[in-house]
Amino acid sequence: MARRFTNQEIAEIFEHIADMLEIQGEIPYKVMAYRRAAENIAALGRDIYDLWQEGALRTIPGVGEAIEEKIDQLLRTGRLELYERLKAEIPSGLLEMRQIPDMGPKRIKTVWEKLGITTVEELEQAARAGKLRDLPGFGAKLESKILAGIEAVRRRKIAGRVPLGAAWPLAQEILRALHEVPGVQRLAAAGSFRRMKETIGDLDFLVAAEDPEAVMERFTTLPIVETVLLKGSTKSSVRLRNGLQADLRVIEAARWGTALQYFTGSQQHNIQLREHALRRGYSLSEYALTRVESGEELLCATEEEVYERLGLAYIPPELREGRGEIEAALEGRLPRLVTIEDLQGDLQVHSTWSDGQASIRDMARAAKAKGYRYMLLTDHSQSLGVARGLTPERLREQRREVESVNAELGDGFRILHGAEVEIRADGRLDYPDEVLASLDLVVASVHTGLRQDRERVTARFLAAIHHPHVHIIAHPTGRLLGEREGADADWEAILRAAAETGTLLEINANPARLDLPDALARRALELGGYLVISTDAHSPGELDLIHFGVAVARRAWATPDRIANTWPLERLLRWAHEKPGRVRRRS
């Protein structure tokens, strides 16, 4: 049997195919088709093998007859003829050149054909020897830019995508600085940052101002700017010291709506929106909606106007990924997305009883101050030694403190006594059933053995989900963004079992995790499941991370009703206490 590919690996193969076809000079639309298919496969909430077996590959947007056949060939035989052929034809060094700024497919093809250059090293030598400048479309300036680009790539001065949480403080710093510039009328961070995507490729800022010069000047001379990549009259790009690129566009306030819409993206959403506009007789750009027939410009000062004039309900930024949101807006079936104000409590909070940094009282006061009605205390269970997990005896002692703080805080807020219980390597839980039964709510999670094989990991999760006293599965995949992949498991089976047993799946709001990922969260909802959004706070300040989790839920199209910590306490507890009945019915 052919080896198993992940969705990610298959997406990468099509991405490489697109790069190689592009260098070969294939028509751009074909290249775009492979890229789009790759993007949608990477963002799939389902295992592509399941779709393959169901004969449903064509339900993936951008997958038609030809690409379906190629996926089938790959999954059946473990090889893809087209891919192997292209790899034989196109030296791999040419693909590496794509990372160098200003080296696109045409220029790569030129140096390859005219000078026989096939590696970055050869490109560097040719540039140093002044051999590039005489090529058609090249010149002395471009030659030195290419050399600088090679150097930047080598010294890893060019960052790939960074986790949203890492980009957050940088964006705030830049926003603060731009806010101080005189004459700035409106200001926003756009792009994938505004869409709250889990990783950010670059930072995009939009400013409305009378005098673009002053804003551009301030932006390009910020202390955290390493180099200015380009600076025009309405657009500047810089590379920040950490390697992240930041772009700024300045426009007049009257065009704010179209500009913000354009700059927020995503590219796929914009393409689809602009196609939709054309069908309705408008050409849409960042400047205006233009009637195609008369050339008349309609200026939109707000995004709401843009969508309204196109006959669409307003589409929140988190949904703008080209995954059906325009059709939904057209038919008036966009979900009413969950907001931070909908939340009534935080369902994963630690204290100094295990590895937290604050007392139960301090955590509870902070939670109450946020307007919550409840908080689930979830210190670690005994086997997690590194986190000073609690023995059953300590857990009983802790209950007394919970009761005393509850009495102190009075009505209107309640600390629920719970625990974050290890799902052990054999699938059993880290406390005996009678201990679990004594808790208000039980959160179960995996911290060790994430690298077990797929069948074993899946079995562990299923065992926990079918346990009558487990109510929430925390940070399910165990991934750490930019550091560690999530566990390899049959997520479809896990999400389905969770939905059937009414086991809640956590969206962990910590920006290092964001787990469940948005695609799996959306699939969980499709399967009829319910989620919670929790911070996993280890200090009072970390309760504020909740907005990252809300963003993931919104990107998963979640309505408030499907997020269990929007429920009143009584409903939440009733739901939990009904679980043993649901488990029995299913087994």
Added chain:
DNA sequence: GCCGTTTTCGGCCCGACTGTTTTCAGTCG
């Protein structure tokens, strides 16, 4: 290569900036 309340063929979003150019190609988003 994908896709369809203009189409199963003929379209496929729109614009800024740079450098190499006498009017535009390439890259990028």
